[in-house]
Amino acid sequence: MMHELYGFLRGPMLWVALLVFFGGSGYRVAAMWRLARKKDAVIFNYSSGYYALRSIFHWLLPFGSRNMRNHPVMTVVAFVFHICLFLVPLFLSAHIILIKESWNVSWPWLPDHAADAMTWMVVAGCGFFAARRIIQPDVRYLTSTSDYLILAAIAVPFVSGTWAFHQWPAFPAATLVHMASAEILLMIIPFTRLSHMLFFPFTRGYMGSEFGAVRKARDW
């Protein structure tokens, strides 16, 4: 039973997840692009590569905006969280070994203890964001259930993954949870607020263009 499930999650389900993630992301961006062409021509008329990149640069640079300097703890947590969130899955030795076994391709990986520490940073980041949602009144007011579910959707694959890595009790089950939850996470990215991953460059770039090219002002 466990083996069948493992085979399913590693085989067909993984393909489905990747397809939904890449296909869904492509679809969302393309559909939004079409809608923008039809209803928001202004975006294309005023977009400016230089000012879009100027704005994106300032908002991807740690402490590059005034608001980041106003909230140093949030800034550090948010940057560490997002960086680890991307690096760990892509540069984890266990993942790379699986890929090498399948397709005989590989790339450099992170030392295991570093990856482990980074995993806990992601989990701690989720905890920080959740605590912020509970403690800080304005954020609590804005928060709906889906915001907690999204945090959980990120935390679960990381906790279960490190659980499996350390071979803690019942780790085979943790492995299955890890694979299933990670696949779910991939699939929901294009269709939830996690799609900010896809749309960030567009919204930021558009606002950067309006502020830079038309309004001759900074937006960071």
Add this chain to the structure above:
Amino acid sequence: MTKSLPTDLAVIPDKGVDGAAARLTPERVARVIQILLAEEGGARLKVYTETCVHCGLCSEACHFYLSNDKDPRFAPAAKVKQTLDPMIRKNGRVSVDFMKKACEIAFTECNLCRRCVMYCPFGIDISYLMLFVRRICHRLGMVPQYIQDTAHSHSATLNQMWVKEDEWIDTLQWQEDEARDEIPDLRIPLEKQGADVMYSVIGPEPKFRAQLIYQAAVIMHAAGVDWTMPATPGWDNSDMCMYTGDSEMMARLKKVHFETAMRLKTKRIVMGECGHAFRSVYDVGNRHLGWKMPPLPMVHAIEFYYELFRDGKLSLAKKYDVPLTLHDPCNVVRGRGLHEMARFVIHKTCTTFIEMHPNREHNYCCGAGGGVINCGPPYAKKRVEGNRVKADQLAAAKAKGARVIIAPCHNCHGGLEDIVKYYELDMEIKFLGDIIYECIEKGEVDS
């Protein structure tokens, strides 16, 4: 400084809003919202409302939030949560009472100053979303009475203040007469064809502040500018329709303004010291007419003064020596980056300049713009109490010695006057033009 926190969700009585509510049914509300979401809601609306992760990083950008003891309901994203989010989620099936509250939030709790845009990591434009709510309100006929009255005036007279054509001409001639007592050869050239500059002002200038036209004429005269003012409708560059959600009327107003300048074959438009009018002419109204940028060159007074001093067209009789500070208006600073030019003019004309903090693009809003002050007396207390943070900012500048505030925008003027009075700051508010008028060599003075 005491302030009262709104304790419930009750809305402020307003004839325009209540009257509309009495006429509306939930079915009509739903239909109008559905039509607007389908027809006018595009990718921006969708992406802004769907990707906001509710992080609250915009909260502290908003003067309403800061001034109301960080009441979460005043955070920019919270205003979307209380208005557009439910409308979209329920596909328009919201109650009439809900719309009344949404109307109050969109019209009187957001100045559309776009400060929060600079605090959102994604660059989500809350002012765009609040304008969308106002657009829905407009289509429902649910607009606060006072600002709707100015919109009616725009429709009927093409100016904001019910100024009749003969009154307009008469006011200009009266100001010319007055000014000729001081400078005998001064003129306010009406309807001159092919002048370098068409000077346009907002409706309240002839109505309440005619001396500003006098001052502008003196400055034009001293600088030797070849200028004119139109004798026909189209002289008013202001635009409350932009803020009531009446995009069609906004476009009509801008069309008349541009066409008046073209009829006079003027080389460019120079606008008086008004922020919202600048936003309308430079950024919003032109777009609705299909002009990417305004169809002829146009500059705000700040830039015009800057050019005059840069090119040595004006000489000073004295420098203004009362210590002063500058309030950066949103629509010409976040809207056009004129902050350094304003400082250039101030450094030319004044001896002691004290920065308020934050400043430039990060300056706090005056609390009056975005049509909020135009919603009138019912909301005045809420507006002034909702900008205590501005009073604190001004008080800090005053503690450093500033006794005068320069506010190169009419709305800012009105808002800051209320704040100075309510919080007993005892500071004087001036336009840049006031200072320039006072300090320049005016030419032939008849003594």
